[in-house]
Amino acid sequence: xxxxxxxxxxxxxxxxxxxxxxxxxxxxxxxxxxxxxxxxxxxxxxxxxxxxxxxxxxxxxxxxxxxxxxxxxxxxxxxxxxxxxxxxxxxxxxxxxxxxxxxxxxxxxxxxxxxxxxxxxxxxxxxxxxxxxxxxxxxxxxxxxxxxxxxxxxxxxxxxxxxxxxxxxxxxxxxxxxxxxxxxxxxxxxxxxxxxxxxxxxxxxxxxxxxxxxxxxxxxxxxxxxxxxxxxxxxxxxxxxxxxxxxxxxxxxxxxxxxxxxxxxxxxxxx
Numbered sequence: 001x002x003x004x005x006x007x008x009x010x011x012x013x014x015x016x017x018x019x020x021x022x023x024x025x026x027x028x029x030x031x032x033x034x035x036x037x038x039x040x041x042x043x044x045x046x047x048x049x050x051x052x053x054x055x056x057x058x059x060x061x062x063x064x065x066x067x068x069x070x071x072x073x074x075x076x077x078x079x080x081x082x083x084x085x086x087x088x089x090x091x092x093x094x095x096x097x098x099x100x101x102x103x104x105x106x107x108x109x110x111x112x113x114x115x116x117x118x119x120x121x122x123x124x125x126x127x128x129x130x131x132x133x134x135x136x137x138x139x140x141x142x143x144x145x146x147x148x149x150x151x152x153x154x155x156x157x158x159x160x161x162x163x164x165x166x167x168x169x170x171x172x173x174x175x176x177x178x179x180x181x182x183x184x185x186x187x188x189x190x191x192x193x194x195x196x197x198x199x200x201x202x203x204x205x206x207x208x209x210x211x212x213x214x215x216x217x218x219x220x221x222x223x224x225x226x227x228x229x230x231x232x233x234x235x236x237x238x239x240x241x242x243x244x245x246x247x248x249x250x251x252x253x254x255x256x257x258x259x260x261x262x263x264x265x266x267x268x269x270x271x
Contacts, residue, residue, distance in 0.1 A: 002090065002097070003145055005051040009094070010101035012050050017042055017066045023268050024075040024104045026095070026215065028111035028231070035078045037265055038067035046079070052098070053091045055079040070269035075099060082211055084189040089139035093218040097148065100222040106163070108267060109215055110260075113183060113207040113230040114192070116200055118239065120207065120232050123255030125178045125263065127167055128159050128228030131213050132184040132205055139214045140221055149221035158216050163227040163267070170266040176259045181206030183230055185213035197236040208236060227267065231256045 046062040055062035061078040081092040171178040188210035
């Protein structure tokens, strides 16, 4: 039963840490360096956590890092799980369930995304204010456990408005720019065709990627506050003819490192 698996995983993590975490962050492709912020980290490989799927995507370390940031107890998931890895929707969102069980009420979910909007350039940080689920499925399909959340959770505000405003304020105070946009999720692992990107843009999407939306749906189901952050790592092929690569994605993610670290550090340590 899902609830028993969640309890088993969370109970194991509790044996490794002596505090109750308050906030969490999931790191997307090319964003592993953010984990360096943690003071006196406790590092737990995913493979050591009972019932926890293992991350197989390139550049995803697959580690749970627990510790403190300016006296705030937090957990960082260094590497996420993707539907294209062959896992079920329930498996890729299992970490969200575990974090909720551990006491997390507020989560920051980051990703690397391709831009469908010429005003969003590689290296820029975009705060998500909404999303489009184009993955053809939903992590809540199947029997609902009311102890985990209600049958039909509202998605009227999947990304917390107050957290978005806080992030914008932090950016202004530290003299860098963040933008806002709508993220569209596809399954991958192939990159999108030009025709698909043109269609997505007409849907109203500003960004496209292969993650985040299932995690946000489950976080909403679990009544967790979510801040979604995309780092633009490439322009979609609406704007050019060259092939995409993981090297391009990681290189452009690095451009945002300093501002992203500043943003996350302030958001995670804010009481």
